[in-house]
Amino acid sequence: MSRALDVLQMKEEYVLKFLVSGIHLGGTNLDFQVEQCINKRKSDGIYVINLKRTWEKLLLAAHAIIAIKNPAEVSVISSRNTGQRAVLKFAAATGATPVAGRFTPGTFTNQIQAAFQEPRLLVVADPTASYGSILCQSAHHCSV
Secondary structure, eight states: OHHHHHHTSOOHHHHHHHHHHTTTBOOSSOOTTTGGGEEEEOTTSOEEEOHHHHHHHHHHHHHHHHTOSSGGGEEEEEOSHHHHHHHHHHHHHHOOEEEESOOOTTTTTOTTSTTOOOOSEEEESOTTTTHHHHHHHHTTTOBO
């Protein structure tokens, strides 16, 4: 049992990859919802994100994703250019259904539409930009 839990621990190599990729650097504006995830503010005004909290959130998301038996029932959405490449790579690696680019309203509700989907889990790269897809899916009581 302890061996299985060792895999879930944050290792030094993961921390180094986080630091190299710059995942720990936030912006200069701080939203009140993100305040609990911030370690400190640098002298140039950029907020530094707590990597331990980031790791915990990644594990939580991983547990939610692997709970779905059929990976095609997981839809991954990004309407912004910055997240589209990540969505396509994630979908290729996991077998999830990607929606990169503009979200067509009715994709989850209109069965006549050619791109109709009924995902059990919706993973959104940027909730602010993809608000329409979240609103559409929440009507069907699906996990977002």
